[in-house]
Amino acid sequence: MTSERRRGEVLVRAIHEAALAELVEVGLGQVSMEGVARRAATAKTVLYRRWASTHELLLDALAQAHPVEVPAPGADDLRADLIGALTLLTDWMRTPAAAAVSAILAERDRHPELVEALYRRVFDPRGATFTTTVLRHYADSGRVDPRRLTFVTTQIGEALVFKLSIDLGRVPDASEVAAIVDEAILPALGL
């Protein structure tokens, strides 16, 4: 019987992983210390020594989960940069962390404190949304009419990516992202 008892950081990482997997699998309302401990093959005691509640454990796990990239506009090809920004979004949506985040956002109404903490500790440290960053850049350099940058037009890309994800049951692929840019965003910018 090889024991291989885990300690410290290795153990914590395994618990974080188990917590996110549990979150995705059973939903926020059903995450339990017992469940996470079982999945991580450790004892409840170990969890309670570090975290006071499942929420704190989950926030900790999410904060460690790998971050979202930020788009870097190339300044000479709006269409390509928009596609690039939305592709960063769809790439991220395929990661395990995204599934965990959406499992929490789904319960927004029931657990506002958790959602708020999620933004404060995980999202806010980064900048604004994906296409917004690109559009601001092009508006600043005079290639896009700044009056076209409204609350609505800056949201079209993300809105359609989410809507298509729901309708299709999967994250949009490259050609679908291109269609969003060509058929919705660029026309809304007057191009």
Place this chain on the structure above:
Amino acid sequence: MTSERRRGEVLVRAIHEAALAELVEVGLGQVSMEGVARRAATAKTVLYRRWASTHELLLDALAQAHPVEVPAPGADDLRADLIGALTLLTDWMRTPAAAAVSAILAERDRHPELVEALYRRVFDPRGATFTTTVLRHYADSGRVDPRRLTFVTTQIGEALVFKLSIDLGRVPDASEVAAIVDEAILPALGL
């Protein structure tokens, strides 16, 4: 001690109402027969006599919940008809039934059978989506280029309504709906 013991349809309606309220308040994963019985001020026995599980009870309750209206295009004012269609959507989104539906759709991944049954028993009986109905109508009468009616463009309105609902934390009002039509849908149609 006035008794006023409810029977038959009156009782069933009260239970349906309690079930949806419970769903919205505690989330799909936490709906229990005991909870619904408590809220409806009746006995568990009464529930088990009629429904074998919380899912069947919820589906039943949703099927009874008041239906979604279908847009009737006026045929002479595209902008007004689009705004009308999206207003039907936002009106519905303010009803209790909508909150219940979204509580179920939020758990899509965890309970696909329930979501499927929801579509089969509640949504499919009605036609297509809101703006799609309007856009088809205008494309048929030659006032909109049919080539512009793609999977993406027909979803812009609904996509933005949902995205704004999430970002704002409330259902978009009349001026926001108008902005969606003017700044996103009409440009995408080439108008």
Place this chain on the structure above:
DNA sequence: CTTGCAAGCTACGGTGCCGTATCTTAACGC
């Protein structure tokens, strides 16, 4: 008024999670 049915009430054993306590034993620092 009688009678049949269903609503309402109470109680049951079973299960899963809670949060804590106790004890062991493996891993690590020195």
Place this chain on the structure above:
DNA sequence: GCGTTAAGATACGGCACCGTAGCTTGCAAG
């Protein structure tokens, strides 16, 4: 190697819900 620390295992009383059973009682049809 030796002692300290923390992981791991087990057990606890408490609680909420499960699904079922047995019984009382209001309601309504005849």
